Amino acid sequence: MAGLAPSLLSADFAELKEEIRKVEEGGADFLHLDVMDGNFVPNITFGPPVIKSLRKVSTLPFDVHLMIDRPERYIGDFVNAGADILTVHAEATIHLNRTIQAIKSEGIKAGVSLNPSTPLNVLDYVLEDLDLVLIMTVNPGFGGQSFIKAMEDKIRTLRKMIDEKNLDVILEIDGGVNLENAKHLKELGVDMIVAGSAVFGAEDITARTQEFKKIIE
Ligand SMILES: O=C(CO)[C@H](O)[C@H](O)COP(=O)(O)O
Ligand SMILES: [Fe+2]
Numbered sequence: 001m002a003g004l005a006p007s008l009l010s011a012d013f014a015e016l017k018e019e020i021r022k023v024e025e026g027g028a029d030f031l032h033l034d035v036m037d038g039n040f041v042p043n044i045t046f047g048p049p050v051i052k053s054l055r056k057v058s059t060l061p062f063d064v065h066l067m068i069d070r071p072e073r074y075i076g077d078f079v080n081a082g083a084d085i086l087t088v089h090a091e092a093t094i095h096l097n098r099t100i101q102a103i104k105s106e107g108i109k110a111g112v113s114l115n116p117s118t119p120l121n122v123l124d125y126v127l128e129d130l131d132l133v134l135i136m137t138v139n140p141g142f143g144g145q146s147f148i149k150a151m152e153d154k155i156r157t158l159r160k161m162i163d164e165k166n167l168d169v170i171l172e173i174d175g176g177v178n179l180e181n182a183k184h185l186k187e188l189g190v191d192m193i194v195a196g197s198a199v200f201g202a203e204d205i206t207a208r209t210q211e212f213k214k215i216i217e
Contacts, residue, residue, distance in 0.1 A: 002186040002216040003029030005063050005172065006209065007196030009045065010143040016050075017057045019200065026209025030063040030085070032174070032194045035078075037068035040092050041141035048074070048081035055082030063132075065113060065174065065194075067140050068092065072099045079106040087111030087134050090122045100129050111172070115140065116148050120158055130169050132192075133158060138175030143196040147176030152188060159189030179215060186216045 006028050011019035020031060033051055038044040051062065064083040068074065071088040072095070078086055086103045090112050093099045103110035111132030112123065116139060123133065135154055138145040155173060162169050174194035177185060182193060193216060202208035 002190050003192045004199075004209065004212050004216065005030035005032040005192050005194045006199040007032040007034055007065075007143065007174070007194050008200075009034040010196035010200040012200070016054060019205065020054065020058045020060070022205040023199065023209045024058065024060060026206040027213045028060060028209055030192065031058060031060040032063045032065060032196075033083075034196075035064060035066050035068060036141065040069045040089065041067045043141045048077040051078065051081040051083065061085065063087070063111075063172075063192075063194075065134065066092075070094075072102060075099075075102050075106060079108055083108060085109040085111055085132055087113050087132060089113045089115065089140075091115055091118055096122070097126055097129070100126055104129070111170075113140075113174070114154075116151060120154060120161065123158075123161070127161065127169065128165065128167060132170040132172055133162075134172045134174055134194075136175055137173050137177070140175070144201075145176055147181060152185075155185070155188045155190060163189075179211060182212060182215045 006023040036043045036045045061084040063085045065087050069092050100110045109131035113134035115136050137147050137151040170191045172192040173190050177193050177195045178198040
């Protein structure tokens with residue numbers, strides 16, 4: 001059984017409170033929040049002040065995906081804003097081990113995300129320290145892109161790495177997941193599925209969330 005983390009990136013930004021209520025009602029497990037800085041990725045979204053405001057209107061765990069250069073500079077800000085899981089890109093921080101320890105020392109969960117072309121071996125000496133690994137199944141920066149098929153092997157291999165060491169690490173994937181491929185991806189061993197456009201693009205967002213949950217349970 002996998003969980004669902006709707007990505008707010010594809011929500012109506014003028015109606016965030018209401019959009020969150022809809023996915024909560026549909027049984028979302030995490031709320032996925034995409035922070036982009038216009039440097040690490042060619043897009044800009046929102047930062048700690050928006051997340052802090054949303055924290056007041058949701059009880060869902062906040063799964064914050066930082067697509068920003070040198071994320072270590074902002075760990076305290078995102079912790080204060082209410083992040084429950086803070087995920088950094090391995091490509092964006094020079095001292096990955098130090099950044100992970102800095103997140104964990106704040107008493108929240110630490111995640112590492114990998115771009116599609118980044119090999120899994122960058123996790124070799126940190127996997128044991130992590131709470132979550134986020135495999136990007138599109139190139140980060142935008143919602144509504146197509147799933148990159150080559151990521152299926154990466155997911156299988158990471159599943160084996162986690163299971164062989166009997167680790168308590170959430171395997172999360174992000175990008176291009178829809179009602180058609182969700183079941184297959186769950187069967188590859190994914191624990192948490194991020195979906196943006198496939199959830200918030202629906203006419204009835206609550207019903208779509210429920211539909212997703214049914215497919216991946
Ligand atoms: O991190 C992201 C993009 O960089 C988003 O979480 C992701 O793309 C979700 O969008 P969709 O489900 O529409 O592909
Ligand atoms: Fe994301």
